[in-house]
Amino acid sequence: LWLSIFSRPPSTQFTRVQRCTCCFVLLFVSMFLNIMYYDLANETKSTDGLNLSFGPIRIGPQQIMIGVIVEVFALIPSLLLVQLFRRVRPRGQKQSSLRQALYKMKGNVENNVSEQKQQQKKNMEKKKKTLMFPWWFVLLGYGLCLISVTVSILFIIARGIEFGDEKTEKLLISIISGLFSSILFTQPLRIIALAIFFACFCRSPQNDKEADELLNDGDQIDLQADEEYLHVLQNKSLFTRPASFRVHRLNEGEIIRLRDVRLRQMQMWSVIHEIMLRACFLSVVYVLIYSSRDSNAFHQVHHLRRYFLNPTQADLDYTKISTVDQYWHWLEKSFVGDLRAQQWYNGDPPRYLAGFIDDKANRLIGWATMRQLRVRSALCEMQNSISSICQGDYSVRNEDRESYAPGWFNRSSQTYHSSVGKAFRYTSGDELDTYVYVGDHASYASGGYVYEFRGRLNDVQSNVSALHQLGWIDNQTRAVIIQMTLYNANVELFTGVTFLAEFLSSTGVSTSARFEPITFYAFRSIFELVCIIIYMLVILYFMWIEARSLFDLRWKYFVSFWRYAQPGIIICSWASVVIYIWRYRESQRIGQLFEETNGYVYVNLQLAIYVNDVLTYLLGFCCFFGTIQLTKLCRHNSRLCLFIHTLQYSAKELLSFSVMFSLVFTSFMCLFYLLFQSKLRECASLLGTAQMLFEMTLMKFNAQELSGAATFLGPFCFSLFIIFVVFVCISMFMSIISDNFRCIRKNVDDKHTEVFSLMFETFVKWIGLKSVTKEEIQAERDAQMHEEYYDPIERFPEKIDQLLFALNEIYMD
Structure with a gap:
């Protein structure tokens, strides 16, 4: 069936x-x-x-x-x-009186009528045997x-x-x-x-139902005016006799016109096929990408940022920390208390909330850890009378990996809690299950001196106070990284939380925090699984197309700009498959740990977050390449096609201009960087200086900052930049585009830009919104005749020859 x-x-x-x-x-x-x-x-x-x-x-x-x-x-x-x-039975139609009269008028049809009646009787007797x-x-x-x-x-x-x-x-x-x-x-x-x-x-050999249905004489099947039977008819009929048509041979002009119409139709269907394929592919890509995004992720991150960073409390705002004392104050007065579920607002104890943080919604998986990275003390490179021992910036070479007693001594006679003593001993990254972390000022190794926030709230508070008294953070400290994993069962989201405090060699403190929600569901629905299968089948189809194009075009394949988007999609898609499998295995490992320990084990999501970020980047590039390929369809738009031809025609001039503009822009970037490096935040780095200059080019920069940095040099340099870059260079660029645009507009060919108009016209006729009138048909015929016969310049010699031939015949006669 x-x-x-x-x-x-x-x-x-x-x-x-x-x-x-x-x-x-x-x-x-x-x-x-x-x-x-x-x-x-x-x-x-x-x-x-x-x-x-x-x-x-x-x-x-x-x-x-x-x-x-x-x-x-x-x-x-x-x-x-x-x-x-x-x-x-089919719904038969009654024979009209006109049909009956015509049959009676034809004497040679009477025999056929009698034969048809007899055949109908036989058919009726045969059909009586079958229930209808x-x-x-x-x-x-x-x-x-x-x-x-x-x-x-x-x-x-x-x-x-x-x-x-x-x-x-x-x-x-x-x-x-x-x-x-x-x-x-x-x-x-x-x-x-x-x-x-x-x-x-x-099976009865005399009973062929399909043949009976095919040879059913009761069906009134008549030919249209432009139809004829493909086989010879045994019984002639007045209404099924094919009409005789006279075959007209097409002249050369009609052949050229019909060929042009057919080529345009083929181009139109090629564009429709491309649009449908791209639309289906992008639909599947969008479903896969955006179905893995959780709308609750933003609310989760927003809540945790307000909960831990305290932006509304001036004395406990994590983002405003600038000294070591402020960091210890935030750690003892805010962070430690937020790690444990405490009493409700009415004084009731937090029953059945073991392992939850104080917001009563997120459960802490395992415990939080605080890892410190230190540098070794060494003699200063430049001898001075102030200090002979210096601690430089953090790097892997000068990282301190020695183990100490509490207080950073080699030995200590006092006894402390085991977690406090462990905080002064170095632990490698393999033992901690941690990885390299990239900060704003350096990339920090996976090991370090670790304190674990384990135990009751009073014990954790006393341990943190002991670390403060023992000077756990000192001049050799370069980074303190706090990491923990939270799980919100209401929205089924894991969240990796990381607080980074970078202690610079210039005695400053730079803080940052990252809240990265992640979900480990492989397939949320059957529909998503079907979309993944369809997506991979489309990728295999794209691979076959690109392999065939590469085999046919060879080196010419790499000339076109649009050829690089398709391999980008293929490479990113297969890389996404590999990364997806990696993330799935990592999620299985974490899930197994969680199932074996019921959440009472330290689980670090750092690797899973890194893998998930890479997968997001690859899917983002797939979405980017797939979407940007839609701009290829704009080549059929007359305006955009004119702009593209203008850029191609002026490529050499634009290349020379870009070299000149790069030199001018680079000179101004060096000037602003050297003059305002220590005075403006935007000029602290070359990249920031380049960004500031681009904002000046777009006239989106506040010139008062330059005036405040330098009373004379600021406005002077700003004026030079505006004159040379905005007035001179931009005007040169517009002149190049304008001159080449005039040349292209005179010689542009608009035939390939008629695809969308033809597509729209065909669609309107197909849905019946527009019917072709007699006037339009006659106008089209007149245009064809005008194109074929009315061309006085080209046909003038031919007409003269015909005139001379006619005069010659008259003279000879």
Whole structure:
């Protein structure tokens, strides 16, 4: 039944619409029966233990019986509907009086009429043997289909609500797999077996239903004015005799015109095919990318930033910390208390909130860690009378990896808590399960001196106070990294939290914080899995196209700019597959740790976040390359096409101008960097200076900052930049574009820009919003005649020759 939709014999009256309707009913009835009998075998397990096993698959007698019952019950309504549609007689038309009169007027038709009547009698006797229904039984069949589908949907929804999400997903997976296996494997075998059985035992050679349907004389099938039979007719008829047409040979002008029309139509369909392919591909890409984005991620990050950073409290604002004392004050008065769930607002104890932070919504996975990275003390390179020992900036070479006693001594007679003593001993990154962290001023190694915020709140507070008293942060400290992992069960989001405090050699403190939500769900729905499969099939299709183009064009393949976007999509897609598998394995590892310890183990999401970021970057580039390829379709727009041709025509001049502009811009960048490096924040680096100069070019810069930095040099340098760059260079660029634009506009060819107008015109005619009038047809014919015959300059010599020939004939006569 499923395959017959595409392979329907042309002779049968069982239409494709009716076949699709029967398939639709069969699908929903099968889903209804499967969901009613689903998991029934587990509820009524037999005790005889008679099971068939094929590897991990076990089949019991109940399952076999349920499968047979479902197949039989699904077969009965579908078989009845199929037979109902097959046995409905076509809606015949009564023979008109004009037709009867014409037949009576023709004497040579009387014999044919009598023969047709006899044949109709035979057909009627033959059809009496087969049960047939009137034509209006089609409406009854469609009504039964509607009732069956509606009842099935109601029971499916009710049963699905009873099962729940997880069990319903398993049911849908089993139904879909069973449907495809039935279409591709079970039903073809069933058809072959039944065909062999009926051919051997039940087939009557004199009864050919398909031939009867094909040779049904009761059908009134007449030819149109432009149609003719492909085969010789045995019985001639007044209404089926093909009209005689006179074949006209096309002249050269008509051939050229029709060829041009056909080429434009082929170009139009090529553009439509490209648009449809790109639209389908981008739809799948957008679904995959944006379905993995969680709308609750922003609210989660916004809440945690306000919760930990305290931007509304001046004395506890993490972003305003500038000294070591302020850092210790924030750590002791704010951060430590936020790590444990404390009393409710009415004084009730936090029951069943062990492991939660004080917001009562996020659970701390394991515990938080505070890792310090230090540098070794060394003799100063430049000897001076102030100090002979210096501590430079952090680098891997001068990192301190020695272990000390509390207080950074070699030995200590006092005893402290084990976690305090551990904070003065160096631990490698392999033991900590940490990785390199990139800060604003340096990249910090994975090891360090670690304190773990473990135990009760009072113990943690006393340990942090002891670290403060022992001078855990001193002149050799260059970075303190606090890391923890949170899980919000309400929105099903893991969040990796990192606080970085960089202690610079210039005694300044630079703070930063990162809150990175992540989800580990592989597939949120079956639809997402189907989109991934479609996406990979499209990528394989793109690979085949690009390989064929590379083989045909060879080195010319790399000349076109648009050729680089497609390989970019392919490379990023396959790299995303590899990274996705890596992220999946990392999520499985973290999930296994969480399951084994119930969340009471330190879990670091740093690697998972790095892998997820790389996957996001790759998917972002896929989305970028796929979207930017849509601009290729703008080549059929006349304005944009004119602009592109202008840029191509002025490529050499623009190249020379870009060299000159780069030299001028670089000179001004060096000037501003050297003059205002220590006075303006924007000029602290070359990159920031270049950004500031681009803002000046766009006239988006506040000149008062330059005046405040230097009373004379600031306005003077600003004026020089505006004169040479904005007035001179930009004017040169506009002049180059304008001159070449005038040249291109005179010689532009607009034939390839008519695709969208032709596409719109075809679409309007197709949907019936615009009908072709006689005036338009006559105007088109006049234009063709004008184009073919009216060209006085080219045909003038030919006309003179004809005149001379005519005069010669008259003179000779």
